[in-house]
Each structure stands twice: as structure tokens, then as C-alpha cells.
Amino acid sequence: MSKVKVGIIGAGRIGKLHAENLVKLHRVELKAISDIFAEQVREWAGSIGIPHVTDDYKEILQDPDIEAVLICSPTDTHVPIITEAARAGKHIFCEKPISFQLEQTREALEVVKEAGVKFQVGFCRRFDHSLKKAHQTVKEGGIGEPHILRITSRDPHPPGKDYVAASGGLFFDMAIHDFDMARYLVGSEVEEVFAQGAxxxxxxxxxxxxxxxxxxxxxxxxGAIGVIDNSRKAVYGYDQRVEVLGAKGCVTVSNVTPTTAEISTAEGVFRDKPKYFFLERYNEAFIQEIADFIDSILFDKEVPVSGHDGFQAELIAMAAKKSFAENRPVKLEEISAVQSV
Known part of the structure; x- marks a missing residue:
């Protein structure tokens, strides 16, 4: 197999981003993209060389030449599309979260397991080279046993009302990336969550x-303890910082800026603000996550971010929502839909 033939379902912001990255990978042939507003994306699709545009995603699943699909449609459509794609024998890359309901996620992952196809979740931050270095440092014992995790994750501006209403809430839409990163960096499952919000x-x-x-x-x-702070508005840019303190040291990842130049004058010391949003900050990570997904298919390797990872992040998000609603710590085992996946 020299190339993987791929179809994309959903041509919104993230679907277009993946498409524009995929057409640059020599190991990929991007055959088709679907969107309910197909006519609105047809010109763009043609400009980057996608030969087929449809408003019916089933056409992609029914194409025997297409071996893998990227699911970039709204979250409430993920589970039925995952189920159909798995039963059609397609390898699957799915944007986060898999769903807003743990039981639905579990059922979808059972279908994936029965079908024997690859399934990767879109937690792109794991593919950032600095965060990978932090993960590897902790994993190899470079800072000893981890004691404290700190994650700062703040957007530069809030989304609009239509987005917020359909997002599943801050814990599922925004903080879920941080919940995944917490597991990734500390190397341990979370057992208890306490969330406060305003x-x-x-x-x-x-x-x-x-x-x-x-x-x-x-x-x-x-035994480690972590704290995550989230805000929908940091006026100075996209604020993405992590720190893991261990028994023998500490590893930190700072914000990425357009340049590292620092200007010192009598008026003060100045440097660039952080890159403005996730498309800039994690551009290389988006490319790498798809390249690794393609490699997992070509070389029959385990995907780097599994359905289990997706489920665990959703489990933490659900516990956080419950904790906030009831103003108390919540153990993950309390969540009634918890099942092994």
C-alpha cells in the first residue's frame, strides 16, 4: 500500500484545515469531502484538488476505494457516523469529543472494536513537539514521581452564541483538551474531580x-494533584502553558510567540504576545496527528490517541460538570455510565 485513500465528513473550519493538510501529504489521496452545504465549499474544494464534493456522507462510506475517513462534523453526528463507518470497514479519525453521552461513546467504541478498524481521536496537543518532550521527560523519570500538574488554557476571545449553545459546555468543548493533556503528562488516570466555574x-x-x-x-x-484554569477570554492571545513538578525537578512548556526577540528600552522590556489562536499555535501538531494516523494504517501500528483516551477525557468532563452543578468533589467511579472500553 503506497497511499491511503481518504474521505472527509464535514467541511467546517476543522474539516477544511485537515483537508488542506492532507493534500500536502504524499502518502495520502484525498478523494472526497462531504458537507450538508456542499455548494458553499465546492469552489474551495476544487482549488485544493479534491475531486468529489457531496452533501451526503454516505457516498463516502459506500465508496469501496476509500479506506479511511475523518469525521469533522458536529459532535451530535459523531456516533451514528462512527458506527456506519466502522461497519463499512473504514479506518476512522474523529474530532473530539466522540459524543456528549458516555454510554453512546461506549457503544460506538464497541462497534469499532468488533469491526477491527483503526480509530484515533483528535487530541492534537499531544503532537506538539514541546508537550511531547514534557510527556517523555515525565515518562522516563526525568523529574521523578510527579507531584503537581498545572495547566493554563485560555482562549483569546469567546465564541458566538450559536457555537456555545451547541458546544456541550466549557468542560466538554474547551477543557476536554486539558483533561486529555493531564492524563498524558502525569501518566496516571484521574480518580477525583472538583470543578468551580463562573x-x-x-x-x-x-x-x-x-x-x-x-x-x-x-x-x-x-497520588499527584493537578489544577487547570480555563478562560474564554485572554485579551493578550492564546494562553497555553503547562508545568509538572516532580520529586527530582520540574518541566514547563511556555507560550509560543511569533518571534523570541526581546526589546529592552528605558520604557520597559517588550516581547511578542502569544500566537493568537489554536490554528496558529498548534498548526504543526495538526499536521503531525494526521500523518501519524496515516502511518498507523500503512504500517499497521497502534494509533497514538485511542478510543480509550477519548472516553477517559469525556469521563473527566462529565465528572467536572457534575462537580460544578453539585459544588462538591466527584469520584469518577460515581459516574453511572462508566464501563471499560
């Missing part, structure tokens, strides 16, 4: 039953 940025979040500011404390099975 509406400090925009009243529309309250109108949608959501929060825009949150602090989540995690207790890991290996």
Missing part, C-alpha cells in the same frame, strides 16, 4: 447554561 466574560454563557471561566482540580491515582 460567568465573568459574557452573559450569553449563562443564557446557554454554561460558564466561561473555570478552575478544575484533579486527583490522580498515582
Amino acid at each position: 460567568v465573568l466574560v459574557d452573559p450569553l454563557f449563562a443564557e446557554c447554561g454554561d460558564v466561561d471561566t473555570a478552575i478544575t482540580t484533579l486527583r490522580f491515582k498515582n
